[in-house]
Amino acid sequence: MLTSSTDRPVHVVGAGPGGLAAAAALQSQGMRALVIERAQNAGASWRARHDSLRLHTTRRRSALPGLRIPRSAGRWPSAPDLVGYFERYVDHHRLEIATGVAVSRVDRADPADPDAGWLLRANGGRLLHAPTVVLATGRHDTPFVPDWPGLDGFPGQVLHSAHYRAPGPYAGLDVLVVGAGNSGAEIALDLQRGGAAAVHLAVRTPPHVMRRATLGWPAQYSGIALRRVPAFLGDGLTRATSRLTGPDLTDHGLPRPGGGRFTRARQGAFPVQVPGFVRAVRRGRIRPVAAVESFDGPRVRLADGSHLAPDVIVAATGYRSGLAELVGHLGVLDENGRPLAHGPRTAPGAPHLHFTGQTNPLSGTLRELNLDAERIARAVSRAHRRRAGTRPQAAESVPEPTTATRG
Secondary structure, X not given: OEEEOOOOOEEEEOOOHHHHHHHHHHHHOOXXXXXXXXXXXXXXXXXXXXXXXXXXXXXXXXXOOOOOOOHHXXXXXXHHHHHHHHHHHHHHHOXXXXXXXXXXXXXXXXXXXXXXXXXXXXXXXXXXXXXXXXXXXXXXXXXXXXXXXXXXXXXXXXXXXXXOOOOHHHOOOEEEEEOOOHHHHHHHHHHXXXXXXXXXXXEOOOOOEOOOEEXXXXXXXXXXXXXXXXXXXHHHHHHXXXXXXXXXXXXXXXXXXXXXXXXXXXXXXXXXXXXXXXXXXXXXXXXXXXXXXXXXOOEEEEOOOOEEOXXXXXXXXXXXXXXXXXXXXHOOEOOOOOEOOOOOOOOOOOOOEEEOXXXXXXXXXXXXXXXXXHHHHHHHHXXXXXXXXXXXXXXXXXXOXXXXXXX
């Protein structure tokens, strides 16, 4: 079944914040966009976040184009605050979202004509034609759990951090959290506060640990000020301040990291900024341990040769983007599976195919999604005028959404 969408020249895949921002920005440029979402609601991934989650970026610097996050969310909005905000965002901009549509592959409509657009293969035999595609599936598409030797024989519960919601079910139990990023640190602290008998945090690569704000100055603002600085220079500028203001947890099993903060961030390792985490580690309530190597029945063998016997394992071990399955055959990804071009730029041989939400900058992901959306919209509008020889439709012609998007 082929559905032609010439009246909607842009298809945005993913109704998370990146997709919503892109659609709203395109609309402001007079471009009709259809947002395609595999879940039943916009912002679905945020609905599944753990209850204690709060942003490490400020309310004012986390809003999407055209609508502020309300003051009631406080300085550091929670996941429920964001879900409510995304719902209002859809209504405010009258975005058109098709839910329950899972795109599995993107192909060139005509390999001989680079301006022919794209074919989106989706569930139910759908085949959608789109002159321009914005892939906004984000970095957190598919939870990843390492295939540790012996894992199948572990008798306890194993869950990914994506499926952790609250500490109640784990009260009185020994829990091993694997992964020392922000999610791992947040969940470890939540478990400790929620009454877990013991909480260990398995660490393969020590993270940078820093305050979310120092003397009222958010760390995000420093990231914004230095966002265009080369990584080596940013590393040097922050090294001295890290020594002065960053905690030294070496005596508690969490040594200082080796790499620079900016270099690590651009490799995807964001600094840990969890209020209360450092205090819990220093007081022995969260105990860092070596990385997980393998399993032997109920015992977990660590990289230093020691063993633990936890009741529950929470794997805060990251995600896979899912881009290889979607577009890996198009030659638009590098050897690490990341897009060769991002935002307004497109990869050679793949015009009119844009990516957003595949970075994790110190300046804040939501802020960068905002900026990306506006740049993409301008680039798409220019390209559309060149291809069509006419100006795009006025934004006022966008109808009421045809698909319910709120939960």
